[in-house]
Amino acid sequence: MNSTTVFIPRDSGALSLGAERVAVALMVEANRRRLDLTIVRNGSRGLYWLEPMIEVATPQGRIAYGPVAAEDVALLLDADFLHGGDHRLRLGPPEDIPYLRKQERLTFARVGVIDPLSLEDYRAHGGYQGLTRAVSMKPEEIVEELVLSGLRGRGGAGFPAGIKWRTTLQAASEQKYIVCNADEGDSGTFSDRMIMEGDPLVLLEGMTIAALAVGATRGFIYLRSEYPHALRTLSEAIALAERAGYLGNDVCGSGKAFRIDVRVGAGAYICGEETAMLESLEGKRGMVRFKPPLPAIAGLFGRPTVVNNVITLATVPTILERGGNFYKGYGMGRSLGTLPIQLAGNVKRPGLIEKAMGVTLRELVYDFGGGTASGRPLRAVQVGGPLGAYFPESMLDLPLDYETLAAKGGLVGHGGIVVFDDTVDMARQARYAMEFCALESCGKCTPCRIGSTRGVEVIDRLIAARDGEKQRAVALLRDLCDTMTAGSLCALGGLTPLPVTSALRHFPEDFGLPATAWQER
Amino acid sequence: MVILRRVQDALGWVPRGAVPVIADIVNLSRAEVHGVVSFYHDFRPEPPGRTVVRLCRAESCQAAGGEALADHVQNRLGLKFGQTTRDGSFTLEAVYCLGNCACSPAAVIGDELIGRLTPDRFDQIIASAERVRR
Structure with a gap:
């Protein structure tokens, strides 16, 4: 009999729910029963309420079971799950689970499907076709393909990636760098981690294409220290790619050299800001730099540097393989392509949802997410991480689109959505936003360094104030937020007012204020 | 660095x-x-306890009962965030996002990342850490 293949995720999220114990239990039990099986440690499909979700390869395709605990393993074997047998944890073919079926997975096409550390598996699922095409193209042609795709930086700023590359390509220098921002610090986001743990080769391929496009020979992945599992998969993937000639002195026979190193951060949210990251990579305190000069012209060690987020770079191979026009066919307005959205917080079905941009918050939170996990009414969602706005349930019909959210005082950010039920105290959330900024400010500019601390104090005063004094505190807070927005060097100080003002605008009652207290000027 | x-x-x-x-x-x-x-927050100026508990205090974990869990953890260990027990067995630290937000609330206890942490589960893990030591 041929060996049966069982997939058990190595994704941190699945591990945090006991996937390792499930794998060990299955090995022990299979040994005892003299069963011949191969365990593949795949990434996560992103259906986290079903994790640890294991899959078995049958002649009819893969069959999923979940959430599986180590104690379930013997019973699953009794139910002949190795042949897709029936069991109360049986979910059927994973592709048929509505949460996955309704998605449009381009960047995440392979995550959860393949063995992340198998070059054969990667290539069998379309891997390295983008790079193969890029090797035969001129640098200008690669850049123009990316410009055509309309891909915007998925880290949060949403700057057109192709324009950035063009700037670096046109900058004259003997040494250029590619820096991958893997300092995924926003609460409610984990898509970078899922790629690095579930399909690390796609990130390396994307960085290599970027290197060919702009003429860089060195690449760095700046990884946050909270991701030890991602560090392991990335390091192994780099070794694999080097051995196979996808990285090294002669990338795919192109005659061009490109090497990638991983650098681990040390727990500083600000290092997700691109210039602070460059400082940190140079071994210094993560202090934000003045711009200009743009990193694309004078970045790491003063050399032209492309700084892109993990998702941006991991999307590049698809664009090169299938063309900019194909990618641009997804999305709406100036927000083109797909966005890996991360649903978290108080939600029944948290996970990763890759959809064409323009999907509404309501579809995501209810159709996919199934509403709150607590079963209580939904009160607010925060979109785009700790610097993103809080929206009330009445605004859930907003589409996830850079321009629409910006017009409503919010942002797409890195695509994280955190759901809150009606027990949330929005005044406390507003206070937390200022507190977080105070904790993580690099201290370079005054509005952020001092403003955030004063912000906590003013919000405390506002909450405690009696009726007559409330309006004065509101005026002061508004002033402070204006100063931070206009006067901060980077997005931390500049955007911290977003969660604060959105909480005041949409939930004034939590501050003891009348509905009209926060009128737009 | x-x-x-x-x-x-x-x-x-x-x-x-x-x-x-x-x-x-x-x-x-x-x-x-x-x-x-x-x-950098990671670089500790003093040696930590033998088991370091790093509890996530960011938004996603707040929304999933993280604040009540934080109170429980502080009471159970008799520590505030940033403190180490006198016998050097535990250190409690706050972290802001472990990237495990789909399994909130999250914590790292020792070297292990734990998702969907509850007060009961926390007590079990701490009790077994104490047993191992004895």
Whole structure:
């Protein structure tokens, strides 16, 4: 009999729910029963309420079971799950689970499907076709393909990636760098981690294409220290790619050299800001730099540097393989392509949802997410991480689109959505936003360094104030937020007012204020 | 940064005495190296307890009952965030996002990442850490 293949995720999220114990239990039990099986440690499909979700390869395709605990393993074997047998944890073919079926997975096409550390598996699922095409193209042609795709930086700023590359390509220098921002610090986001743990080769391929496009020979992945599992998969993937000639002195026979190193951060949210990251990579305190000069012209060690987020770079191979026009066919307005959205917080079905941009918050939170996990009414969602706005349930019909959210005082950010039920105290959330900024400010500019601390104090005063004094505190807070927005060097100080003002605008009652207290000027 | 990272990973903290040595190697002033050490949350100025509990306090975990869990954890260990027990067995630290937000609330206890942490589960893990030690 041929060996049966069982997939058990190595994704941190699945591990945090006991996937390792499930794998060990299955090995022990299979040994005892003299069963011949191969365990593949795949990434996560992103259906986290079903994790640890294991899959078995049958002649009819893969069959999923979940959430599986180590104690379930013997019973699953009794139910002949190795042949897709029936069991109360049986979910059927994973592709048929509505949460996955309704998605449009381009960047995440392979995550959860393949063995992340198998070059054969990667290539069998379309891997390295983008790079193969890029090797035969001129640098200008690669850049123009990316410009055509309309891909915007998925880290949060949403700057057109192709324009950035063009700037670096046109900058004259003997040494250029590619820096991958893997300092995924926003609460409610984990898509970078899922790629690095579930399909690390796609990130390396994307960085290599970027290197060919702009003429860089060195690449760095700046990884946050909270991701030890991602560090392991990335390091192994780099070794694999080097051995196979996808990285090294002669990338795919192109005659061009490109090497990638991983650098681990040390727990500083600000290092997700691109210039602070460059400082940190140079071994210094993560202090934000003045711009200009743009990193694309004078970045790491003063050399032209492309700084892109993990998702941006991991999307590049698809664009090169299938063309900019194909990618641009997804999305709406100036927000083109797909966005890996991360649903978290108080939600029944948290996970990763890759959809064409323009999907509404309501579809995501209810159709996919199934509403709150607590079963209580939904009160607010925060979109785009700790610097993103809080929206009330009445605004859930907003589409996830850079321009629409910006017009409503919010942002797409890195695509994280955190759901809150009606027990949330929005005044406390507003206070937390200022507190977080105070904790993580690099201290370079005054509005952020001092403003955030004063912000906590003013919000405390506002909450405690009696009726007559409330309006004065509101005026002061508004002033402070204006100063931070206009006067901060980077997005931390500049955007911290977003969660604060959105909480005041949409939930004034939590501050003891009348509905009209926060009128737009 | 790379050197400091190694010191931190090997020892669990960055002793004051390491600063002049590192400064010498990389040809920087002690003040510059100290500046880097003090900037990053990961570099601890003092040795931590034998088991470090790092509890996520960011939004996603707040929304999923993280605040009540934080109260429970502080009571159980008899520590506030940033403190170490007198016998050196536990250190409690706050972290802001472990990237495990789909399994909130999350914590790292020792080296292990734990998702969907509840007060009961926390007590079990701590009790078994205490048993192992005895």
